[in-house]
Amino acid sequence: MPTIKDVARLAGVSYTTVSHVINGTRPVAEDTRDRVEKAIKELGYRQNMIARGLRKGESMTIGVVSHSSSDAYFSEVLHGIQERAWESGYSVYISYTDITEACVACMEEGDFDFFERRERDILEGLINRNIQGLILNSIQNDQALTSFVSNADLPCVLFQRHIPGKTHDIFKCKDAQGTQEAMNYLLSLGHRRIALMEGYGYESHSVKYRKEVWKHSLAKAGIDVDPDLLCDGRYDSTTAYELTSALLSMEDRPTAIIYYSDTMAMAGIRAAADMGIHIPAELSIIGYDNLLIDEVMIPRLTSVNQMSAHIGREMMERLIERIENPSLPQKIQEYPQNLVIRESTGAAPQEENKK
Numbered sequence: 001m002p003t004i005k006d007v008a009r010l011a012g013v014s015y016t017t018v019s020h021v022i023n024g025t026r027p028v029a030e031d032t033r034d035r036v037e038k039a040i041k042e043l044g045y046r047q048n049m050i051a052r053g054l055r056k057g058e059s060m061t062i063g064v065v066s067h068s069s070s071d072a073y074f075s076e077v078l079h080g081i082q083e084r085a086w087e088s089g090y091s092v093y094i095s096y097t098d099i100t101e102a103c104v105a106c107m108e109e110g111d112f113d114f115f116e117r118r119e120r121d122i123l124e125g126l127i128n129r130n131i132q133g134l135i136l137n138s139i140q141n142d143q144a145l146t147s148f149v150s151n152a153d154l155p156c157v158l159f160q161r162h163i164p165g166k167t168h169d170i171f172k173c174k175d176a177q178g179t180q181e182a183m184n185y186l187l188s189l190g191h192r193r194i195a196l197m198e199g200y201g202y203e204s205h206s207v208k209y210r211k212e213v214w215k216h217s218l219a220k221a222g223i224d225v226d227p228d229l230l231c232d233g234r235y236d237s238t239t240a241y242e243l244t245s246a247l248l249s250m251e252d253r254p255t256a257i258i259y260y261s262d263t264m265a266m267a268g269i270r271a272a273a274d275m276g277i278h279i280p281a282e283l284s285i286i287g288y289d290n291l292l293i294d295e296v297m298i299p300r301l302t303s304v305n306q307m308s309a310h311i312g313r314e315m316m317e318r319l320i321e322r323i324e325n326p327s328l329p330q331k332i333q334e335y336p337q338n339l340v341i342r343e344s345t346g347a348a349p350q351e352e353n354k355k
Contacts (some may be wrong), residue, residue, distance in 0.1 A: 002043040023063060061091045062319060063126035066137040069096040071235070072263055073308055074137055078157070080312025081135060088320055095122045097139050105275040116140050116208065123148065133319040135159060142204045155322035157315045161204045162332075169331040170321065171315050176209035178304040178337030179258070182286050183217035186256045186340055190348035191284060193228035194218065195247050195254035197240060197264055207260060210288075214258065229254055229257035233264045240264035244271035244349040248283070255283060255348045262294060262303055269297070269344065280346030290340050299343035307335050 004022075008015040012030060020026040021036040028036075039045075064081060066074045078094065085092050097119045118137050126134065133155040138145050142163065147170045149156055156168040163170070185291065186194055196214045201207040211230070226248065233240035240259065244267065247254055259265040264321050265287030269279060277283050279299055287294065290305035322328055 003046045006043055007036065007039045007045050007227040009164060010043060011035040028080060032138075037257060047145050059130045059132055060089055061093055061129070061131050061279055062133040062135065062138075062303040062316075062323075063093045063095070063123075063129075063131040064135045064166075064195050065095050065097070065114070065122055065126070066138040067097045067119075069098055072291050072293075073306065076289075076291065076308035077137075077315075080309035080314075081316045082312075083156050083309075084135075084145060084313045084316035089239055090132075090316075090320070093126055093129065095126065097122065106268040116144060120144075120148075123263065127152075127154065131324050133157075135315050135319060142202050144282075145204070155208065155319055155326060157317065157322075159311075161202070162206070163204055166330045169333070171318070171333045172206040172312055173306050173311075173335050173337055175206045175337070176213050178288070178306070178339070179210040179213040181275040181337070181339040182258055182304055183213060185341070185345070186258075186284060186286070187221055189256075189284065189346065191256040192221075192223050192348070193226075193229065193252065193254040193256070195231070195257040197231055197233040197257060197268070198235060198258045199264070201261040210260065212259075229236070233259065233267075235261050235264060237263055237267040240267040241271045244287075245275065248275055249270060256288045257283070257285070258288070258289050258346070262289040262291045265303070265344075266297065269299070269301070279344055282349050284345040284348075286339075290334075294340075294342065297344075300341045303340055305338050306338050307337075311335055 004018050005015050008018045009019065013036060014049070017028060017032065018036050021028050063077065082092050095244060097115050099221065116139060131154065134152070135157045137159040138161060146163050146165065147163065149158065149163055150165050152167070158168055158170050160172045161170070162172060178320050196211060198211055201205065215225050223235050229247070231243045231247070233243055244257065247257065248271065257268055259268060265285055272279055274282050279285055285301070287301050287303035288306070289308070292301040294301040294303050318331055
């Protein structure tokens with residue numbers, strides 16, 4: 001295995017210069033940097049990050065905690081996190097509370113605390129591994145999460161949760177804007193029976209604005225808000241399938257449905273197909289996430305784009321900055337959203353064509 005001295009010998013520089021190029025600890029002339037980088041590539045040199053961490057008293061690892069390993073949207077966010085972490089020599093510990101279909105039964109039985117306790121255990125385990133920072137897509141309630149970030153003795157970035165305090169950074173999407181685009185588009189197509197399939201969330205979660213905008217948009221258009229067109233799919237495909245089937249079995253069924261996630265929207269498309277309801281001639285469906293798979297579905301899914309991998313990269317970038325400088329002021333970063341129109345949406349069907 002090539003060493004830093006091998007790189008220095010091939011580049012014709014001292015090994016301390018190679019170290020400065022690799023670690024960015026001192027400015028190096030451009031031509032010198034080019035020779036070092038060429039030598040690194042030619043030799044296939046890889047820095048021993050464990051040894052570096054031991055020398056500097058650092059673990060060179062960060063923790064990422066999310067609520068479900070089956071969350072396709074956060075998987076794309078995680079891709080951005082990992083890419084940026086690897087570029088700076090950080091390893092990533094990933095843990096999930098793993099809310100699955102069992103979540104539905106637990107919440108109905110009033111035992112959602114089980115998942116909060118599991119997350120707290122996960123966080124304790126990560127901290128005991130001496131991680132240097134944390135990105136948290138938390139399932140904890142607002143009070144518990146506020147307590148954690150206030151007392152956490154390490155850099156922390158919260159995803160999609162606005163928790164008060166100055167000890168952590170916040171990265172979230174402009175959910176009101178994204179939902180407004182979706183509602184404006186459906187209303188422009190003549191839809192008046194627009195259903196919303198939401199997912200669970202606390203007051204601090206940015207998703208709360210989606211339901212508010214749905215209600216406000218209907219009211220502004222002079223449309224009565226029908227509570228029967230609002231249901232909670234729990235971000236679960238099985239639940240979303242069953243609830244979509246129920247919505248489409250109504251005598252005055254919706255002509256359009258907005259889902260809080262693409263995963264639920266995909267289940268809705270399947271439910272409509274099984275009932276012989278054509279999309280988009282008889283039903284328009286909008287998802288939320290803009291996953292890569294949306295482009296190859298039948299029909300291709302119209303969805304609100306949340307810039308998943310881009311947000312992941314920038315969260316990791318901020319975490320690195322805070323690890324290197326813990327005294328940085330708090331950063332609250334909001335991301336605009338945009339509706340990506342594809343084949344799953346179209347003009348509202350004429351009344352006589354509705355079943």
